[in-house]
Amino acid sequence: MAKFARKGKGGTPAISTASLPDIVFMLLFFFMTVTTMKEVDLKVKIEKPKATEVKKIENKALVKYINIGVPIKKYQSKFGKEPIIQLNDAFAKVRDVVPWVDAVRADMDAENRSKMTTALKIDKNAKMGIVTDVKQELRKAKALKITYIADKTTQEDFY
Amino acid sequence: MARRPLQEINAGSMADIAFLLLIFFLVTTTMSTNTGMQRKLPPPPDPNQKNDEKNVKERNVMVVLINKDNNIAIKGRPIQLKDICEKTKKFFLNPNNDENLPEKKIKDIPYFGKYPVSKGVVSLQTDRATNYEKYLQVNNELVRAVNELRDEKAKQKFGMPFDELDQDKQKAIKEVFPLNISEAEPRRIAAGAGK
Numbered sequence: 001m002a003k004f005a006r007k008g009k010g011g012t013p014a015i016s017t018a019s020l021p022d023i024v025f026m027l028l029f030f031f032m033t034v035t036t037m038k039e040v041d042l043k044v045k046i047e048k049p050k051a052t053e054v055k056k057i058e059n060k061a062l063v064k065y066i067n068i069g070v071p072i073k074k075y076q077s078k079f080g081k082e083p084i085i086q087l088n089d090a091f092a093k094v095r096d097v098v099p100w101v102d103a104v105r106a107d108m109d110a111e112n113r114s115k116m117t118t119a120l121k122i123d124k125n126a127k128m129g130i131v132t133d134v135k136q137e138l139r140k141a142k143a144l145k146i147t148y149i150a151d152k153t154t155q156e157d158f159y
Numbered sequence: 160m161a162r163r164p165l166q167e168i169n170a171g172s173m174a175d176i177a178f179l180l181l182i183f184f185l186v187t188t189t190m191s192t193n194t195g196m197q198r199k200l201p202p203p204p205d206p207n208q209k210n211d212e213k214n215v216k217e218r219n220v221m222v223v224l225i226n227k228d229n230n231i232a233i234k235g236r237p238i239q240l241k242d243i244c245e246k247t248k249k250f251f252l253n254p255n256n257d258e259n260l261p262e263k264k265i266k267d268i269p270y271f272g273k274y275p276v277s278k279g280v281v282s283l284q285t286d287r288a289t290n291y292e293k294y295l296q297v298n299n300e301l302v303r304a305v306n307e308l309r310d311e312k313a314k315q316k317f318g319m320p321f322d323e324l325d326q327d328k329q330k331a332i333k334e335v336f337p338l339n340i341s342e343a344e345p346r347r348i349a350a351g352a353g354k
Binding site for chain 2: 003016017018022024025027028031032035036038049051052054055056057071117119121122123124125126127128129131132135138140142143145146147148149150151152158159
């Protein structure tokens with residue numbers, strides 16, 4: 001049977017790598033869809049508290065983050081070890097919150113401004129003092145929709 | 160001259176480029192999506208308006224205190240975290256129209272007709288030194304109580320959990336069980352529970 005005669009020399013032929021880009025692209029698209037861009041580099045250490053009544057944060061464009069936590073090691077000499085506010089990429093004081101909200105609002109589309117949600121990402125060991133201060137500032141800035149960032153847990157683990 | 164056959168573009172480096180992109184995305188993105196507990200802050204106090212908290216009858220208010228040592232008290236009595244949910248549900252339901260539990264106001268609600276809605280308000284008060292985690296846990300329990308009430312109502316009325324109802328029905332149920340949690344201005348709370 002001439003059809004099945006082996007051509008050339010014996011030995012295994014090299015595996016074709018022509019489909020490798022396709023596979024990698026597939027992986028790439030998978031990761032592009034399921035992951036999200038990091039918001040900011042956190043300069044404070046935040047251990048998220050746990051809660052059961054949490055919802056996934058939809059529509060990321062409308063959610064702006066206020067981080068409160070103890071500064072990470074390399075900033076501790078300058079900013080101390082007490083929980084502190086981080087807005088965008090910089091440390092901030094309580095009085096900076098209102099201008100920050102105004103600036104963030106100005107950046108948003110007009111029709112979205114009323115839908116803005118402020119996400120409070122707060123370390124679980126923080127004290128209510130600073131949290132209440134920030135909340136009072138948010139009330140002043142009329143940013144009334146807030147969400148407390150927390151990890152979802154089950155009822156059994158909660159207590 | 161004989162024409163040269165069209166040369167194929169070498170696609171061997173395509174994989175490298177794709178890998179490069181892949182690694183870039185792996186590094187700059189995060190897998191975890193944030194979850195959060197949604198709440199609404201009260202609008203800023205109006206200086207012209209007098210403190211309206213005094214106008215609320217005592218039976219309609221449930222004061223939840225968390226002091227600086229993270230102890231919880233409801234209406235002056237110490238309480239454990241896991242008992243808060245039950246207590247709150249009873250407060251809002253008031254099934255036997257108890258004199259000490261909140262009054263009800265007949266309200267016209269779609270799907271329900273005239274329905275007695277509780278006038279109860281939970282007032283959550285914390286000290287400046289209260290732990291945020293404790294505060295969130297208590298908040299969580301209060302929200303859970305209302306969510307469970309809504310869910311029970313939804314199942315009883317529509318035979319479906321609250322989350323699966325359409326918007327109109329959800330809105331109706333939200334009117335039946337409003338999330339009445341008010342957060343007072345912060346103040347110092349003594350170690351012993353009390354007012």
